[in-house]
Amino acid sequence: MLVVRVLGTLGILLVLSIIVFSMLHLAPGDIVKNLLGNRPSSPEAVAAIRAQYNLDQPLYMQYLIWLGNALTGDFGQSIRLQDSVSNVIGARLGITAALSGLAFVLALVVAIPLGVQSAVRSGSWIDRFATGVGIVGLSAPTFAVGLLLLYVFAFYLPIFPVYGSGDGGLDTLWHLVLPAITLALGLGAIILKLTRTAMLRELDSDYVTFGRARGLPDRQVHMIALRNAAIPIVTGASLVLTFLVGGTVLAETTFALPGLGTLLQGSVLFKDIAVVQALTLLVAVTIATIALLADLAYIFLDPRIRAKEGAQ
Amino acid sequence: MSSTEAIVLAKTPRSRRRHPVAVWVSIALLGLVTFLAIFGNLIAPDATAQSILDSLLPPGSPGHLLGTDELGRDVLALTIAGASSALVGPVCVALGSMLLGILLGTVSGYLRGPIDFIIGRWTDLLFSLPLLLAAIVVAGVFGAGYWMTVLLLILLFSPSDIRIVRAGVMEQAARPFVEAAQMLSLSKTRIMFTQVLPNVSSLIITNSMLNVAFALVAFSSLSFLGVGVAPGTADWGRQLTDGRAIMIDNPAAVLIPALLIIGVASAANLVGDWLGQILTRTGRS
Numbered sequence: 001m002l003v004v005r006v007l008g009t010l011g012i013l014l015v016l017s018i019i020v021f022s023m024l025h026l027a028p029g030d031i032v033k034n035l036l037g038n039r040p041s042s043p044e045a046v047a048a049i050r051a052q053y054n055l056d057q058p059l060y061m062q063y064l065i066w067l068g069n070a071l072t073g074d075f076g077q078s079i080r081l082q083d084s085v086s087n088v089i090g091a092r093l094g095i096t097a098a099l100s101g102l103a104f105v106l107a108l109v110v111a112i113p114l115g116v117q118s119a120v121r122s123g124s125w126i127d128r129f130a131t132g133v134g135i136v137g138l139s140a141p142t143f144a145v146g147l148l149l150l151y152v153f154a155f156y157l158p159i160f161p162v163y164g165s166g167d168g169g170l171d172t173l174w175h176l177v178l179p180a181i182t183l184a185l186g187l188g189a190i191i192l193k194l195t196r197t198a199m200l201r202e203l204d205s206d207y208v209t210f211g212r213a214r215g216l217p218d219r220q221v222h223m224i225a226l227r228n229a230a231i232p233i234v235t236g237a238s239l240v241l242t243f244l245v246g247g248t249v250l251a252e253t254t255f256a257l258p259g260l261g262t263l264l265q266g267s268v269l270f271k272d273i274a275v276v277q278a279l280t281l282l283v284a285v286t287i288a289t290i291a292l293l294a295d296l297a298y299i300f301l302d303p304r305i306r307a308k309e310g311a312q
Numbered sequence: 313m314s315s316t317e318a319i320v321l322a323k324t325p326r327s328r329r330r331h332p333v334a335v336w337v338s339i340a341l342l343g344l345v346t347f348l349a350i351f352g353n354l355i356a357p358d359a360t361a362q363s364i365l366d367s368l369l370p371p372g373s374p375g376h377l378l379g380t381d382e383l384g385r386d387v388l389a390l391t392i393a394g395a396s397s398a399l400v401g402p403v404c405v406a407l408g409s410m411l412l413g414i415l416l417g418t419v420s421g422y423l424r425g426p427i428d429f430i431i432g433r434w435t436d437l438l439f440s441l442p443l444l445l446a447a448i449v450v451a452g453v454f455g456a457g458y459w460m461t462v463l464l465l466i467l468l469f470s471p472s473d474i475r476i477v478r479a480g481v482m483e484q485a486a487r488p489f490v491e492a493a494q495m496l497s498l499s500k501t502r503i504m505f506t507q508v509l510p511n512v513s514s515l516i517i518t519n520s521m522l523n524v525a526f527a528l529v530a531f532s533s534l535s536f537l538g539v540g541v542a543p544g545t546a547d548w549g550r551q552l553t554d555g556r557a558i559m560i561d562n563p564a565a566v567l568i569p570a571l572l573i574i575g576v577a578s579a580a581n582l583v584g585d586w587l588g589q590i591l592t593r594t595g596r597s
Contacts, residue, residue, distance in 0.1 A: 012437055015437060028454060132334075139578040140529075140573070140577060141532055141533050142533075143532075143533065143552060144573045147556065147567075148574075151559060151563055242442045242443070245442040245444065249448065250533055268448055268452030271452075276453060280445065284440070287440065
């Protein structure tokens with residue numbers, strides 16, 4: 001099973017890499033002009049580009065060379081920022097990682113207890129409140145929420161800074177609070193829903209009734225149920241991650257944070273294809289890896305599956 | 313797998329309680345926006361007309377209830393005109409993706425075999441792409457316009473429809489009435505589309521309503537990022553991009569479209585859930 005799963009992931013990544021590679025050739029306009037950007041198209045520059053991208057080689061060789069370079073971390077040059085793509089990405093990775101990390105922690109801390117309570121007291125005011133917040137969080141686009149928060153907490157009540165990422169350290173953290181809350185609303189809504197659904201299912205099962213009949217305190221029963229509910233919550237990780245990718249682009253654009261999201265937006269609008277290729281591939285690999293890890297966590301969390309895997 | 317979670321997430325009822333008040337409010341809001349989308353041209357004929365003299369009027373100015381934006385466009389008129397852009401695209405995406413889902417999902421779930429395998433890997437591939445990222449890249453790099461974006465989103469939305477229909481059809485295909493139809497030697501096409509398909513219609517309707525909500529979010533996100541719709545078009549996402557810079561002078565230019573996007577998406581989501589609950593309760597599935 002596991003081998004099939006890993007091979008499947010590799011297969012999908014291979015197909016995706018071909019699609020990402022062909023972006024260069026499929027983008028409208030002349031390929032050399034696209035790669036030159038704003039630089040003057042002197043014969044020397046054109047020749048240099050042709051040599052650098054091996055445009056005289058057959059297509060499959062171009063792909064293999066590109067893939068080989070990509071695997072060693074060489075994604076070429078950004079025509080917009082006049083720097084190597086890996087430098088450009090490296091400089092912005094930190095802020096995106098901090099933003100997503102903060103949002104993720106916020107979402108977990110709020111959504112899991114709320115999801116548990118909402119399942120335990122199904123139908124109560126807390127459940128209805130959680131359901132309402134969940135629907136809005138699940139449907140509201142990140143940028144619309146971000147702009148509302150920006151207006152209320154940065155313009156109307158000037159508590160938080162408006163734009164940018166601050167001067168590093170605590171100041172940056174302070175600048176990240178509003179964007180992180182914005183992002184956490186959508187993330188939290190997904191986690192809340194997964195938690196509530198999973199908990200409702202677990203609370204219905206025999207072992208909970210049995211535990212209660214034996215006189216275990218409610219708290220302990222809920223903890224046992226949550227442990228079992230963890231499986232569907234963890235395997236929902238890829239869903240969370242898919243949301244996070246789009247969400248960071250929107251949150252960073254809304255709050256003008258110099259992270260990978262704004263880099264992607266800027267590069268797409270400028271048609272800086274090398275950067276777009278690198279970011280797309282990076283995201284695809286990250287998502288595939290996390291999805292694979294989630295499946296491994298599934299085996300780790302569920303002893304029944306572990307036993308089955310061992311027997312085969 | 314993300315797919316199964318997506319399906320679980322899409323169709324599990326949020327609460328055992330019905331939300332009659334919230335549902336009626338949602339239906340009213342969707343009705344209002346539909347009305348504006350159809351008749352917006354008559355109410356606000358020259359919404360995108362610019363006037364430098366009237367630039368940046370605050371809300372409540374004479375003749376401009378919600379004020380004007382940087383280019384002197386009336387915010388209320390622009391918002392009314394934006395309803396059609398907000399609704400037409402998402403509805404087309406939901407319908408197109410439903411059509412693909414019905415066709416490929418039914419064939420895949422009823423015939424199984426190699427065709428099911430191919431369609432399955434196809435949906436796996438599309439599912440592994442983060443929807444918004446793929447849309448941004450394709451719409452941006454290839455400079456796709458509004459209708460190209462619609463086609464692109466149909467393609468990206470279809471896997472969830474295909475999987476839901478497939479799962480429903482597979483469940484139905486094992487039932488005795490299908491065997492009876494086979495005994496009567498009805499053709500496969502006829503069994504698939506006239507016998508099995510009507511029984512999964514509640515799933516399809518529910519998912520399409522949810523798709524409208526998610527497509528609206530995707531569309532407005534794309535126009536907020538500056539891809540998808542042409543500059544100067546009346547579009548809520550576009551209004552937010554333009555309005556961000558003038559938030560102090562005229563907050564209404566941002567707040568009203570932002571609240572509308574959130575409201576309409578939430579309403580479509582809520583109605584979708586509610587439809588799912590009542591349709592499955594009447595035992596049609």
